[in-house]
Amino acid sequence: MEFRQLTIKDTQAYYDLRIEALKNNPDAFATRLEDALKNPIEKTAQNLAMKNAYTFGAFSEGRLLGNVTLVRNLAPKLHHRGSVYAVYVTPSERGKRLASRLMHQLFEFAKKMHGLERLDLAVASENKAAIALYEQLGFEKYGTDPQAMKTPEKYIDENLMVKFL
Numbered sequence: 001m002e003f004r005q006l007t008i009k010d011t012q013a014y015y016d017l018r019i020e021a022l023k024n025n026p027d028a029f030a031t032r033l034e035d036a037l038k039n040p041i042e043k044t045a046q047n048l049a050m051k052n053a054y055t056f057g058a059f060s061e062g063r064l065l066g067n068v069t070l071v072r073n074l075a076p077k078l079h080h081r082g083s084v085y086a087v088y089v090t091p092s093e094r095g096k097r098l099a100s101r102l103m104h105q106l107f108e109f110a111k112k113m114h115g116l117e118r119l120d121l122a123v124a125s126e127n128k129a130a131i132a133l134y135e136q137l138g139f140e141k142y143g144t145d146p147q148a149m150k151t152p153e154k155y156i157d158e159n160l161m162v163k164f165l
Contacts, residue, residue, distance in 0.1 A: 013064040
């Protein structure tokens with residue numbers, strides 16, 4: 001298994017895995033599948049090239065199997081904070097500690113970022129497996145965002161979690 005930061009060369013693989021994630025776990029992400037499919041692949045390339053966003057991936061035999069993104073806040077009063085987004089592992093690889101290993105890659109990278117003191121994330125309150133993983137990794141719940149997301153069928157609450165580096 002190879003773990004590394006994604007580059008613009010990984011655009012197609014990242015786009016494909018992101019579409020898979022939105023199909024398999026629509027309630028876990030703010031982006032809707034139909035909106036992602038409307039965006040040209042160049043939008044994905046732009047996201048990977050952002051100066052304050054860092055996406056890490058796990059590869060096996062050249063295939064991207066999981067990813068996680070860290071976004072550093074640019075506002076001067078919030079520059080000590082980063083947010084974790086888009087955590088996803090393809091179903092065939094779940095239960096193999098791949099998400100945990102990806103998060104540890106992100107932590108090691110984050111600890112080297114000058115002035116970064118904390119990581120924030122929001123996770124669907126019903127996503128018990130993800131919540132257990134984040135707690136195991138040292139994230140603590142500090143609140144709930146009620147009705148954080150809305151689908152045609154329901155509202156989705158999110159747990160707000162923080163990890164101090």
